[in-house]
Amino acid sequence: MKHMLDQLKVKNDDVIFDLGSGIGQLVTFTASYANVAMVYGIEKCDAPADIAARISENFKRLMKFFGKIPSPFELIKGDFTKPANKESIVKKATIIFVNNWLFGNELMRDLREILHLCAPGTRVVVTKLIDQTRFNKKTYVGHFNSFSHTAPLDSIDCPMEWTDKKFDFWVSRMDNEKVYNLAEHFRAEEEEQEAKRETKRLAKAQKAELNSHKFS
Structure with missing residues (x-):
């Protein structure tokens, strides 16, 4: 966890969400x-959320005992896809953590819908790429990669709580302007290809005309 936070270079104005926070360790x-x-x-x-509530109280007592003041936090028992939580994420989040490794198609779709509404610059740390479908000029309009920039975080060389293996993490930065830049890129690419096709057509027509004069 320290390794990830250090890589993200979290700041004092960051609002962080952990979606599917388990017992609240992160x-x-x-x-x-x-x-x-x-x-x-x-x-x-229910079970991890109830444990998280007890851990939260113990954590507060521990911080008070050592005279430490932690950053403000809240552990919420609920579904992050429900309207109230979804609205809170969209309005407040600057960094989102989500262990989506075992998410099914429906939950991945719900997650993408939330992320599409987040503010530009919001960063999302995941354990599985959010959109693994083919990306090209025919599919880019609805593709998650058209609205974000994704890069790997350094792998963590210690076991996670859910596995004893080294795990990969990815961070996506939301950018709602990217899709317009891609549209311009693909339009320019198509115009360039059309210009090349037109040049070939003209060259072929000129060659045919020269041949017709040669044999007339």
């Missing part, structure tokens, strides 16, 4: 380690 660690504006964790499942 949330409480971030609150204790980083100076940020707010950290939210949203967990749907």
Whole structure:
């Protein structure tokens, strides 16, 4: 967790969301380690959400005992796709963490819908690329990569809580203007290709005309 936060270079005005926050480890660690504006964790499942509530109280007592003031945080029991939580994410988030490795198609679609509404510059850290469908000039309009820039984070050389293997992470930065730049790029590319085709047609026509004069 420290490794990821250091790579992201979190700032004091960042508002961080952990979607599917489990027992709240990332949330409480971030609150204790980083100076940020707010950290939210949203967990749907009853058992981890209930444990997270107890961990939250223990964490607050521990911070008070050591005289430490953590960054403000809140652990929410609920579904991040529901309207109230979705609105909060869209309006507030500057960094989003989501372990989407086991997400099915429907939940991935819901996640993309939320991210499309987030402010430009919002960063999203995932364990599986958000859109793995083919990307080209026929598919780019609705493709997630047309609205974001994605790069790998350094892999973490220690086991995660859900696996004993080294895991890859990706970070996407939202950019709603990118799709317009892509549209211009593909339009210019098509015009260039059309110009080349027209040049070939003219050359072929001129050659045919020269041949007709030669044999007339």
